[in-house]
Amino acid sequence: MEDLLSQSPFLLFFTCIVAFGIWRFSTIFTSSRAAFPRIGPAPDAADNKRFVTESFQMIQEGYSKYKNGIYKLWTLDMDRFIISHKYMSELNKVPRSSVRLTTSERYEYTGMDICEETNLQYEVCAGSLTRNIGSLAQTSYNEILFALNKKLKAVSNDDGSYSIPLFTSLIDLVTSSTARVFVGPDLCRNPEWLSTATGHTMAVQKAGEELLTFPAIVRPVVVHFLKSYRQLRSSASVAKRLLLPEIEKRAQNNNEKGQYQDMLQWLIDTAQGRDTEPERLVKMMLFLNMAAIHTTAITATNVFLDLCARPDCIDMLREEILQTVKEDGGIKTSTLPKLKKLDSFMRESRRLNTMGFLTFQRRLMVPLTLSSGATIPRNSYISMAYQPILRDPAYYASPLTFDPLRFYNLRQKEGEEEKHQFASVDASEPLWTFGKFSCPGRHWATAQIKLLVMVFLLEFEISYPDEQTERPENKIMGTKIMPSVAQKIVLRRRES
Numbered sequence: 001m002e003d004l005l006s007q008s009p010f011l012l013f014f015t016c017i018v019a020f021g022i023w024r025f026s027t028i029f030t031s032s033r034a035a036f037p038r039i040g041p042a043p044d045a046a047d048n049k050r051f052v053t054e055s056f057q058m059i060q061e062g063y064s065k066y067k068n069g070i071y072k073l074w075t076l077d078m079d080r081f082i083i084s085h086k087y088m089s090e091l092n093k094v095p096r097s098s099v100r101l102t103t104s105e106r107y108e109y110t111g112m113d114i115c116e117e118t119n120l121q122y123e124v125c126a127g128s129l130t131r132n133i134g135s136l137a138q139t140s141y142n143e144i145l146f147a148l149n150k151k152l153k154a155v156s157n158d159d160g161s162y163s164i165p166l167f168t169s170l171i172d173l174v175t176s177s178t179a180r181v182f183v184g185p186d187l188c189r190n191p192e193w194l195s196t197a198t199g200h201t202m203a204v205q206k207a208g209e210e211l212l213t214f215p216a217i218v219r220p221v222v223v224h225f226l227k228s229y230r231q232l233r234s235s236a237s238v239a240k241r242l243l244l245p246e247i248e249k250r251a252q253n254n255n256e257k258g259q260y261q262d263m264l265q266w267l268i269d270t271a272q273g274r275d276t277e278p279e280r281l282v283k284m285m286l287f288l289n290m291a292a293i294h295t296t297a298i299t300a301t302n303v304f305l306d307l308c309a310r311p312d313c314i315d316m317l318r319e320e321i322l323q324t325v326k327e328d329g330g331i332k333t334s335t336l337p338k339l340k341k342l343d344s345f346m347r348e349s350r351r352l353n354t355m356g357f358l359t360f361q362r363r364l365m366v367p368l369t370l371s372s373g374a375t376i377p378r379n380s381y382i383s384m385a386y387q388p389i390l391r392d393p394a395y396y397a398s399p400l401t402f403d404p405l406r407f408y409n410l411r412q413k414e415g416e417e418e419k420h421q422f423a424s425v426d427a428s429e430p431l432w433t434f435g436k437f438s439c440p441g442r443h444w445a446t447a448q449i450k451l452l453v454m455v456f457l458l459e460f461e462i463s464y465p466d467e468q469t470e471r472p473e474n475k476i477m478g479t480k481i482m483p484s485v486a487q488k489i490v491l492r493r494r495e496s
C-alpha cells in the first residue's frame with residue numbers, strides 16, 4: 001500500500017480526501033446522535049439504577065439545565081427524551097397515531113394496549129361523558145354518600161366519631177361513583193364489579209412492573225408464570241361474565257326509551273367497526289377504569305390532606321358550597337362550575353402535589369423534527385417534566401407557598417374569568433397535557449373531586465387525628481409521587 005501511494009501522489013490525495021470525508025461524516029453523525037445531553041447514567045452504565053433513589057435530583061438538574069431544551073434520561077423502564085413544554089404546541093400538530101401512549105410497552109400482554117388501537121376512549125370521555133356531567137352530579141353525590149355511610153357503619157369510635165384510612169376510603173368512594181356512571185344502577189353496587197374495577201388495575205400495574213424486570217426475549221414465556229398475570233386474567237374474566245350479558249341485553253333493547261345513561265351505553269353507541277365487538281367493549285371498560293379511578297383518588301387524597309391542614313379553608317369552602325346549593329336548590333348542572341374557591345383550592349393542591357414528575361409519556365411512531373432543528377428518532381420514548389414547572393418562580397410568585405385562592409384571584413381579572421380552572425388546559429403548563437392529547441376525562445375528574453369534598457364538608461366535620469396539624473410528606477418512587485397511603489382522618493357528623 002505504501003509503495004502504491006508513494007508512486008501516485010494523486011492516489012494519496014484521493015485517499016486523504018476519502019479519509020477526511022469518512023472522519024467528517026462520522027463526527028457529524030456522532031455529534032448529531034450526541035446532540036442530546038444526558039442527565040444521570042446511560043441504560044448500560046454500571047450505576048444504571050441510580051434513578052430509584054435520585055429521581056428527584058435528576059429531574060431538578062434536567063430542568064435547571066435544559067428547561068427550554070431536550071435531554072435524555074434513563075428511568076429504569078425506558079430511556080426517554082425529556083422535551084421542554086415549550087414544544088407542546090408543536091407536538092399538538094402531529095397526528096395522534098404518531099405520538100402514542102406507552103401503555104403497550106409498560107403493560108405488555110395485559111390487554112390494556114386496546115387504547116392504542118382506537119380513539120374510542122378519547123371520543124366517549126370527551127363527548128358523552130363530559131356532556132352528561134351536570135345531569136349525573138346529584139346521582140353521583142348520592143352514590144358517594146351511600147358508599148361512605150356503608151363504610152362508616154364498621155368504624156365508629158366510642159365518642160361517635162369515625163377514623164378512616166383516607167386513601168383506601170377514597171379509592172372505594174371513587175370506585176362507587178365511577179361504577180354508577182360507567183355501568184349504571186343495576187351493576188354499580190355489585191361487590192364483584194366493584195372489586196374487579198380496582199383489582200384489575202392493580203394486577204395490570206403489578207404484572208407490568210414484574211415483567212419489565214425480565215429481558216424482553218423471555219417475557220412471552222415468563223408472563224404465564226406470574227401470579228399478577230393470572231390475577232388479571234381472572235379479573236378480566238369476571239368483568240366479561242358481568243358485562244357481556246348486559247351488553248347483549250342492551251343490543252336487543254337498542255336503548256329505545258333512553259333508559260341507559262352510562263359509559264357502557266355511550267361505548268356501545270359510539271363504537272364502530274371492530275370496536276363494537278362485545279369483548280373489546282369489556283376491555284375498553286377495564287382500560288377506562290384504569291385511567292379514571294386511581295388518578296382521581298390520588299388527586300382527591302392530596303386535596304383532603306391539604307384541607308385537614310387548613311381548618312380555616314374548610315370553613316370557607318363549606319360556606320361556598322352551602323350558599324351555592326341553596327341558590328341552585330340542590331346540585332344542578334350549574335352548581336359545580338360555581339364552586340370557584342374550591343376549584344382554586346384543588347388546583348393549588350395539585351400544583352404542589354403532582355402524581356409524578358413526568359407527563360406526556362408517549363412513543364414516537366415517526367421521526368420528529370422540532371423547530372429547534374433537533375430530530376428525535378422514530379420509536380423513541382418522550383416525556384415532559386412538568387412537576388418542576390409548577391414550582392418555578394418564573395411562573396408562580398412564592399411557588400412553595402400554598403395559596404388556596406391563587407387561581408380564584410387570577411380569575412377575578414377581566415378576560416381571565418374562564419381561565420386558571422382545575423380542568424383548564426394550557427400549552428405552557430401541561431397538567432393534563434394539551435390539545436388533542438389532553439386527558440378527556442378531566443371534567444369528570446374535576447366533578448368527582450368536587451362532589452367528594454361536598455359530601456365530606458356538608459355531612460361531617462373533618463380533621464387529622466389527635467394533635468396532628470401538618471400534612472404527611474409525599475413519597476417519591478422513581479417517576480411517581482404518592483401521598484401518604486397510611487394517613488387516617490377523623491369524621492364527626494354535623495348537626496343538620
Ligand code: HEM
Pocket residue numbers: 101115119121122125129288291292293295296299359360361362431432433434436437438439440441442444445
Ligand atoms: C385527577 C385525575 C386524572 C388525572 C390527573 C389524569 C391525567 C391524564 C393525563 C395527564 C393524560 C394524558 C396522558 C398523555 O398525554 O400522555 C390522561 C389521559 C387519559 N385520561 Fe386522564 N386523568 C385523570 C382522570 C381521568 C378520568 C376520570 C378519566 C375517564 C373518565 C380519564 C380518562 C383518560 C383517557 C381515556 C386518557 C387517554 C386519552 C388518549 O387516548 O389519548 N382520566 N389523563
